[in-house]
Amino acid sequence: MHASFRVFWDAKIGSSPEEYEDAFWPEAAATFARDGRFAVADGATESSYSRHWAQLLVGAVGGQGYTRRETLIRHLDELRTEWSTAHVNPSQPWYVAQKLELGAFAALLGVRLIEDARGPRYHAIAAGDCCLVVVRDGAQLRAWPVEQSTDFGSNPILLSSVDPAAEQRAFLLHDAMPLATGDTLFLMSDALAAWFLREAEAGRVPWATVGAFESGDDEGFRAWVRELREAGAMRNDDVTVALVAIE
Amino acid sequence: MYQAQISRGNPSAFVFLVDQSASMREPWGAESGKAKADAVATILNRLLQNLVLRCAKEEGIRDYYHVAVIGYGASVGSALGGSLVGEDLIPISRLGNNPIRVDDVTKKVDDGAGGILEQQIKLPIWVDPKAENGTPMTAAFGYARSLLEPWVQSHPDSLPPIVVNISDGAPTDGDPTAAADAVKQLTTSDGSVLLLNINTSSAAGAPVEFPSNPEVLPDDYARLLFAISSPLPPYMRTAAAEEELRVDEASRGFTFQGDAVATIRFLDIGTRPVNMAAVDAPAT
8 A cells, every 4th residue: 555645735814834733644745655644733823832732643553553542641641741841931911821721722633554354444542523535536535523514603612732642532532444445535624624615515525635735735625725715615714635545 | 784804904803991080999799808999900901811812823922902991980991901001902012012010929729639629820900909089981982082093094904992890880071882882883894893891899699791681780880781781693602602611692791790701701712622721810
């Protein structure tokens, strides 16, 4: 099993690229002969240092390969410590210090490809409202953990950088499914995922639209996202989609 | 309507009106031994603190809002102290960076194992308690309109501003209904200005949040404030329901002895995790 990966992203209107708070793994287009690891995370607008938290979370999946609940939970407390110590500064204004105490929050979706005697399959882990869609033979085979567009809200339960990992165990969901050559996996943060599921529910083929962007066509992707936002078809939020094609 | 997205390029506005009349020296019904003026100052400082925190990021405070804090009692005008004396509608970054002082307060918190922990927290103070003279609420609504009329003209596509009036509800300059209506008649392309009332009363009674029926309220003052409160627009009802507050289509932006922070908890400036706490400062 070979897998090729490409990713597109855009900061929300009104924010600079430096203020983009999603994160993804790997950092650029790549191909994998085995053990492909992919992740998308979405840092919450209302928390501070949420991009760093999102980056730590995608690193846990991509760098460490943690796509099981127990292993990620064990690692989460280390990430919390790393996040906290990075931002301690006694001369911070009161509001930065209080936001730090409230913690950063992020949704996480991680996918690991595995091939053994039973054939190729994925293991996925998720917390919050990033969404994995599997497309096979021109049809949507699976949407997970969010299954319908109406399930997206603006108050998801997300992974916290200050709450003990043990308290967050229930937020983490695990999924696994056999894969076939020709499958495409779409890993999306919520704004694009909500549009994607709505389109599919209306009988259209959003995977063809998103899948048409070639690696490197960042400008084309951003222009398309801008059109959707201006038409009111997509919420103005940071957007990320990672495509994993099974070859 | 009420769908404009708040951004730094398209901010919204808050005008807080604070009753500072002599009647605010009377005890507060919800917590005996505490004057209403103290309760109002605490509520207001908590509201401002939470509003600043909603806009605070690691690099500073993003100007999603312009904010005015207007006192009414001996006179009607800015209630801000320190370096903000006399200032009306200001960007929220200016507010957040210039409290009068930041108090260190000890708060008792549940340690999760049946015990109590003491936690040191910082409580920014913008307004100190004050209680003098009458209650010129009608004049205060007129003042709010004078601030917001030019503001909506210069921000024609903004999410409509919100006026939050914190009072025991006993005006001394006549029926404020017409002046309140004049505030609510200001509009942007996205809807009319909203008027929310927080009633800190001497009357005893269970807290009431966003009622749809004035019959549940204990006195005429509460019913007056209920009557001039805006119905909650759909975006607030949706968000309030997500906060597990019971609301319906007739719910008004009114709380009686309730959780005042609830009145701003559902403001939408982006993803807010349901498991992220509001800052719950102690009632000092």
